Amino acid sequence: MLDKLLQGVEVRSLVGDGTVAVGRLEFDSRKVVPGTLFFATRGTQADGHAYIPAAVAAGAAAVVCEELPAERPAGVTFVQVPDSTVALGQVASAFYGHPSRRLKLVGVTGTNGKTTTATLLYRMFRRLGYKAGLISTVVYCVDDREIPSTHTTPDSIRLNAMMAEMVEAGCDYCFMEVSSHSLVQHRTAGLAFVGGIFSNITHDHLDYHKTFAEYIRAKKLFFDGLPAGAFALTNADDRNGMVMVQNTKATVKTYALQSFADFRCRIVETLLDGMLLNLDGSEVWVKFLGRFNAYNLTSVYATALLLDARRDEVLRILSDLTSVDGRFEPIHSKEGVTAIVDYAHTPDALQNVIGTINEIRKKDQRLYVVVGCGGNRDATKRPEMAKIAVDGSDMAVLTSDNPRLEEPGAIIEQMKSGLEPGARYLAITDRREAIKAAVALARPGDIILVAGKGHETYQDVGGVKHHFDDREEVRAAFGTVF
Structure with a gap:
């Protein structure tokens, strides 16, 4: 019944039958069927209020909106609320039986490290003997069942539907990435978190948030909304950690x-195959490299203890965990060239990965960096990304990432604007050819960093996604060149 779903929702007015039966929730009018509760939400591209007539024509039993339409057909209930997206999250939670309250839900937010931290926590608690769920950029998991990921943080309906599946599967925990977009769009409204983790915040997503201050404010919304009794674990080394x-x-x-x-x-x-860490006085060998991973692992360790796991068990499992797909993932050729595929797509992340490689490589090992920048995204980071790649390597290969609706060559030209005259680089628009060129240049013992796409198995060109996997391309290039 609609009235039960609206409990806890701020309702400004209700026109029609408040006890109408609701069998489905939708914010896309094209998916409305008879008995649906339709939410007219305002997005960046369209205003759902314009689609109320289509939803009603398709059989919507009720409509949640911020502005009541002039035409309100008999038999359809209209609910006016201050913010439809907030109401969507609250109603979705109620519709699925408030599943987040029946899980220990931990959110991870920040610019870099979200996927690694959430995934390692998921793996940690499964090895501790618990059933757990994962919501990440790479994959969604309901215990041991994997579901392809579509967004870092899905919409409120899908979030609650998946968490209901986790409850049904007997999961005790859920670890999820919380993106800045999802916070501003209130996708996490109605969820009950027992804890939140902040990794770091650096230059990213300014195409959406417009200013760095707004980006910080978006991330901060998550911690502002955590309840008393939850924990807020923050990186004290980040200058905005305490903010x-x-x-x-x-x-x-x-x-x-x-x-x-x-x-x-x-x-x-630090050695080629891992690091020796001292965590609160205990030494533990881990199969990860880099300061950024030391931060990730420390947050995993801390979170596990805050969730009452035994310290000796946590340290034992930590030493056995391995890297996440597309995150500092090594691929070796028969001739001794090492390629590292990494998702680094922000200046800070690229600097961290290159810095880590430079810390461990020997003087006679050359580093080649293949990197691009995404189209229809924050363009201000493009010159900086190119400069970091050139300054930190023996040779950079500037190429396409996901150009989307932009001209690939124009993106590369913007990257080149950050370089000094005489900088050592190649510009090869075709990403496959760029990877081949780096492999052709490399000698036994050299290292190639292929940055930006990591786990992704597609390339978005002209708004069309084509199959493309950096890891497959590296392996193919190793096989054809040597």
Whole structure:
């Protein structure tokens, strides 16, 4: 019944039968069937209020909207609310039986590290003997069942439907990435979190948020909304780490590699196959490289302890965890060339990955960096990305990422604007040919970083997604060149 779904929702007015039966929720008028509760939400491209007549014609039993339409056919209930997207999250939660309240739900937000942290927590708790769910950029998991990922954070209906599946499957925990877009769009409204993790915040998504201050504000919304009794775990080494938790009702905990913090980590030694970390006085060998991964692993360690896992078990499992698909993923040729495929698509992430490689490579090992920038996204980072790639390598190969609706060559020209005269680089628009060129240049022992797409198995060109996997392309190039 509609009235039960609206409990806890701020309703300004209700026109019609408040007890009408609701069998389905939709915010896309094309998916409306008889008995649907349709939400007229305002998006970046369209206003759902314009599609109310289509939803009604398709048989919507009720409509949630911010502005009541002039024409309100008899037999259809109209619910006016301050914000339709907030109401959508709240109603979706109620429709599926408030599944997040029946899970221990932990959200991870920040610019870099969200996927690795959420995925490693999911793997950690499954190895601790629990059933768990995962909502990430790479994949959604309901215990051991994998579902292809479409968004970092899905819409409110799909989120709650998946969490209901997790509850049905007997899951105790759910670990999810929380994107800045989803926070501004209130996709997490109605969810009950027991904890939140902040990784870091750097230059990204300014095409959407317009200013860095707005991007920070979007991330901060997550911690502002955490309830008393939850934990807010923040990176004390990030200059905005404490800003994130200024107004939270949650219990604030910190982790760091440099600052004083509740959970401390120090990198003792780094070799080609891993690092020796000191976590709160205990040394543990991990199969990861780089300071950025030391931060990720420290947040995983801290979160596990905050969720009452045994410390000795956490450290044991931490030493056995492996990298996430497309995150610093190594591929070796028979001749001794190593390619590293990584999702790094922001200046900070690219700097971190290149810095890590430069820390461990020997003087006679050359580094080649293949990198591009996405189209129809934040263009201001393009010159900086190119400069980081050129400055940190022996040779950079500037190429396409997902050009989307932009001209690939124009994106590369914008990247080149950040380079000094005489900079060492190649510009090859075709990404496959760019990878082949780097492989052709590499000698045994050299390292090739292929950055930007990581786990993705497509390339978006002209708004059409074609199959393309950097890992497949590297393997093919290794096979054809040598």
